[in-house]
Amino acid sequence: MSNAQLILLDKRNQPLKDYLVAVAASDGLTIKGVEVMASPAKGEKSLLNGGIIIPPLEQYDYNPKKLTEASLKQINVNDEIISIECFIDRCSNDEAVRKALSKSINKFSKQLLTIMQSFCDSEVIDLIKERRNDALFKLHNHAKDLKGKKIVCIDIEATNISTDPEADIIQLSACDQDGKELFNQLINPGYDIPENDKHNITTEMVQGQPLLAQAWDEIHDTLRDADIVLAYSTESDFMYLQKSAEKKMLRFELDYNTWLDAAEMSRDLIGAMRWHSEKMYWFFKTPKLTAAYEHILAKPFPGDAHDALADAVATMELLQAMLEKGKKSQVKQPKPKAKAETITNNPFAAAFANAKKA
Template structure:
C-alpha cells in the first residue's frame, strides 16, 4: 500500500491582480509557483512536478466544471503538455504508487476549484459578460433591421495606411450580403507600387488596369445606393475613399452614417479585455479579421488575407455568423448596469471597473 498523493503547491506571494485575470480570460495563464507535486509520502522528495496552466476562461464559458477538467487535461512537465493521468503514469512504474496517486485526484480537483474560484470571483468577469450581452443584443437588433436590406461589404488595399495623405487605392472589392462579388477591381496608381507587407499587389499586376477615376462612378454609386455598407474597420476604408475623391477631384456622396463596422462588433463579441496601466482604464482589443473569423466560424480563414475580395467575402461571412449568434441568444433586452458601491473607488482597478459599467 502506498501513501503517494498529488498535492497542489501554491508559492505565489501576492494576491491575484485583476489585470492578470483579464489575460487568463482570453489567453489562459501560466502561473509561476503553482504546481502539482506527486509526493510518495509525507516528508519525502517529490516523484515529479507539473506546472498548472490556467485555461482560457471564456473559451470554457467561465464554467467551473469545464475549467477544472481543462486544467487537469493540460498540465506541463518540462514544456510537454499532458493529462493528469499521463502525468501519473510518468511519476512511477510502481502500480501501487500510481493507484494511490489516482485516488488522490478528487482531492486535487477541489484544490484546483479553489484556485480557479479566485479568477471567477474577480470583478473583471462580469464586465466581460456584460459587454458580450450588450453586443449580442445589438446583433439581434441588426438581424431584424437588416432583413431585406441591400448590403454591400467592401474592402480596400492601398499603397499605405489610411492616415497617410499620399496613400492611393490599388484594389477595390465588394460583395453583397450573401457573399456574391459586386466588383473586384485592381487600380493603377500611376506610379510604381512600393513594397508593403499589408498586401501582395505589385506594379506588374496593375499594368493595364484603369486609374481610379475611370472606375469611380460605378463603384461610388453602388456604395451610395446601398442601404448599409459593411467593412472590417469602416473608418479606414471610408477615409481611403474620401481622401481619394478629394485628391483626385471626384464626386463624393457617401454617408458614413450608413456604414456599419464589423470590427467594432467583433471587438465587443471576441476582443480580449486589457488594463491600460498609464491611463488607468479597461479597454477591449480588436481582433484581426483572420482571428475573429476562425474563432466565430470555427474553421481556417479562406483565401489570401491580403486580398481585398477575399477579405470582403470573409467579412460578410463573419458578420452573418455573428448575426446568427445574436438571433440565437436569449438576450431579450439590453441589461442595465448595476450600481457599484463607492466603497471600492479607492482601488484604481475597481474604480475603472465601476466607471466602465456606468458608461
C-alpha cells in the same frame, strides 16, 4: 506502498487582476508561480513539475468545475501540453508511485478548484456578461433593421496603414449580401509597391491595371447607392477612400452614417477583455477577421486572408452569422444604469459637477 502525491504549488506574488488580463474572455493563461509537482515523499526531490493552465473562462461558462476538468487535461511540461494522467506516467516507471499519484488527483483537483473559483468570482465576469448581452440585443435589432436593405461589403488593401498620409489603395473589392462579387479591382498606384506583410500584392500584379481615378466612378457609386456599407473596421476603409479622394481630387459623396462595422460587433460579442495598466480600466480587444470568423462560424477561414475579395465575402458571411445569433437570442433591452450622485462638501467641486451635467 508509496507516499507519492500531487502537490499544488502556488507562489503567485501579483494581484489576481494581473492574471485576469489574459483569461477574462477568449484566451487562456499559464499562470507563473502555479504548478503541479509530483512529490515522491515529503522532503524529497520532485519527480516532475508542470505548469497549470487556466482555460478560457467564457468558453467553459465561468464554471469552476468545468475549468478544473479542462485544466487537468492540459498540463504544461516544457511547452508540451499533456493530461494529468500522461503527466503521472512520465513521473516514474514504478507502478506503486504512479498508483499513489493517481490516488491524489482528487485532492489536487479540489485545491485547483479553489483557484478557478477565485477567477470566476472576479469583478470582470459581470462586465463580460453585460457586454455580451448588449451585443446580442444590438444584433437582434440589426437583424430587424437590415431586413430588405441593400448591403454592400467592402474591403481594401493598401500600401500602408490608413493613418499614413502616403498610403495608396492597391485593391478594392466588394460583394453583396449573398456574397456575390460586385467589383474586384487591382489598382496601380503609379510606383513600385513596397513589401508589406498585410497583403500579397506585388508591383508586377498591378501592371496594366487602372489608376484609382480611372476605376473610381463605378466603385464610388456602388458604395454611394447602397443602403448599408459593411466593412471589418469601417473607420480605416472609409479613411482610405476619403483621403484618396482628397489627394487625387476625386468626387466624394459617401456618408459614414450608413456604414456598419462588423469588427465592432465581433469585439462586443467575442472580444477578449484586457486591463489597461496605464489608464487603469478594462477594455475589449477587437479580434482579427480570421479569428472572429472561425470563432463565430466554427469553421476554417475561407481563402486568402490578405485578399480583399476573400475578406469582403468572409465579412458578409460573418455578419449573417452574428445576425442569426441576435435573432435567436432571448436577451431583453438592457435597463439604463442609474447615475451615481457624487457627494461632496466642496462647493466649487459641486458647481463644476453641475456644470458638466448641464
